[in-house]
Amino acid sequence: MMEVKKKSTAILSWMRNPIGVRQFEGWPLNLVPCLDPRLEAALDRMGFSSLFPVQVAVWQETIGPGAFERDLCINSPTGSGKTLALSTRSVKCLRALVVLPTRDLALQVKEVFAAIAPAVGVAVGRSWIADEIAELIKRPKLEAGICY
Numbered sequence: 806m807m808e809v810k811k812k813s814t815a816i817l818s819w820m821r822n823p824i825g826v827r828q829f830e831g832w833p834l835n836l837v838p839c840l841d842p843r844l845e846a847a848l849d850r851m852g853f854s855s856l857f858p859v860q861v862a863v864w865q866e867t868i869g870p871g872a873f874e875r876d877l878c879i880n881s882p883t884g885s886g887k888t889l890a891l892s893t894r895s896v897k898c899l900r901a902l903v904v905l906p907t908r909d910l911a912l913q914v915k916e917v918f919a920a921i922a923p924a925v926g927v928a929v930g931r932s933w934i935a936d937e938i939a940e941l942i943k944r945p946k947l948e949a950g951i952c953y
């Protein structure tokens with residue numbers, strides 16, 4: 806009988822140990838560790854009084870106690886709050902490239918970024934290139950070297 810060899814798939818190291826979003830609960834903003842008051846105020850202005858589980862997971866793993874530099878692959882249902890999860894992370898690192906399948910989606914994500922970090926430049930492709938460059942080289946004023 807012929808032995809069927811199992812095909813091994815190359816898996817990136819961070820895919821081998823996924824962190825289940827289900828183990829996280831939503832957190833009221835006042836309990837989120839290391840949340841800059843300016844970001845808290847922006848979230849408050851947007852009407853958000855707590856973080857959804859996926860947002861808590863991303864916050865914990867990238868900014869909060871479990872923070873370290875690495876890639877993230879977020880997989881959670883539509884409408885679960887991934888956009889805010891990635892934008893809260895991005896305002897902290899100040900450089901992000903978000904690739905989306907349609908321009909409409911890009912405009913929606915831009916709105917979220919602009920709402921939580923009005924001082925940081927955000928550009929969506931296919932507009933006037935000089936305006937986009939001007940937007941992207943915009944530098945927020947740093948207070949004591951810290952920018953949320």
Ligand SMILES: Nc1ncnc2c1ncn2[C@@H]1O[C@H](COP(=O)(O)OP(=O)(O)OP(=O)(O)O)[C@@H](O)[C@H]1O
Nearest residue numbers: 852853854855856857882883884885886887888889
């Ligand atoms: N922490 C929060 N508190 C209250 N509402 C929130 C919060 N985070 C996101 N929302 C709202 O929940 C809705 C869904 O969020 P969002 O579009 O970011 O989800 P998503 O996972 O990115 O969805 P999709 O997969 O469709 O891109 C939006 O209306 C958003 O404003």
